Amino acid sequence: MAHTERDTAGLCNNLALRKAARYLSATYDKALAPTGLRATQFSILQRLSTEEQITITSLAEMIAMDRTTLATNLKPLAREGLVTVEPSPTDRRARIVTLTADGLARMKAALPYWRTVQAEFEESFGADKATQLRAALEDVLSTGFHPWAE
Template structure:
């Protein structure tokens, strides 16, 4: 007897989003490979270069990632000297993340690779469709769920 439930899976928002995210994430990882950065690492360095020093929690919120996963993602960047993670002078419990000159240099070197991938994606998917996709995905973040709330 087949007990599989298939109908809801076909309309599962989570599965559709994760499939697309894995597909596109692997595509960006491949495009950035020669820089020695993965797409998530590039995004972290880009946010730090644009916004300056911030706590791990603030950076995690900005990228929509839980704090523990962000801390794990920062470890290889810190080992390579691309970021520093130091206790906050104001609150010793908080950790401040900073991009180093080497991190800024690596992010700038990777930027043309990222930009080329952006262009390729928009040529295949359509610039307007890509803009609508980004807007829709941003709207998902405003649905009111609190996946990392304590």
Template sequence: MTASRLPINPGICNNTALRKAARRLTRFYDACMADTGLRATQYTILSLLANRGPTTMAALADLLSMDRATMGHNLRPLERDGLVIIQVGREDRREREVALSTAGANIEAQSKPYWLKAQASFEKEFGKQDALAMRRMMARITQLELDAEQANS
């Protein structure tokens, strides 16, 4: 029996189960995106910007359920490579607005078929309905009002 076909043991830790699945899926998407020069996380940011237009770093972090420091860490290589432009916010100078550069829009468009292929391949293996159910479940999790202080009391 190969490692990928071992009997399913969901374990008892929700966090571990989610992180294991996320790491495995991220490795798969990264491999599918390898020819583009982008990691899946980078493509996600470029795709969001392509679809939503310029947005603040804080709003982008919120959309991806990241803290601002992590978002900044993820944006630096994209800015360095000329794929995004980060500038002082138009309405609030304390904010940073992130926009796709022309090069960023081009690489996002060129990379989309690789992402679509990864999506289709995953859905073929996992099941289209199961994939939709999983995304709905993950969206619900991101909306939970989890409170560590309350959990510890």
């Protein structure tokens, strides 16, 4: 029996994931609003806090984002002085991203808000289910697709 277009929407992995992602992103954005950061910006700053400096390409790979979108997301962070983006001294084609002291301070100021919304989600959804969800989503990244391959 063939599926109708109506049935397909309920089976689409991409739609289900994007709906959940928009829902959670809006929830985290709202929680982080007092810090002036959006969830994506917080994630970028948090990831940068573990690296001394990193190329845009490497950072994009770490957070599974294409370079162009990452560069767009870095612009307001650079304007606010939370990160610097400069040409690599060893490869002029590469751009190096560095977290500034102000960026680290903003990320640390946002941590309590993030922890609160994280705990609320885990309480509502279930801590074990949340752990399983993160593991399943990490597995998605190992499916062999190459969305940003050139």
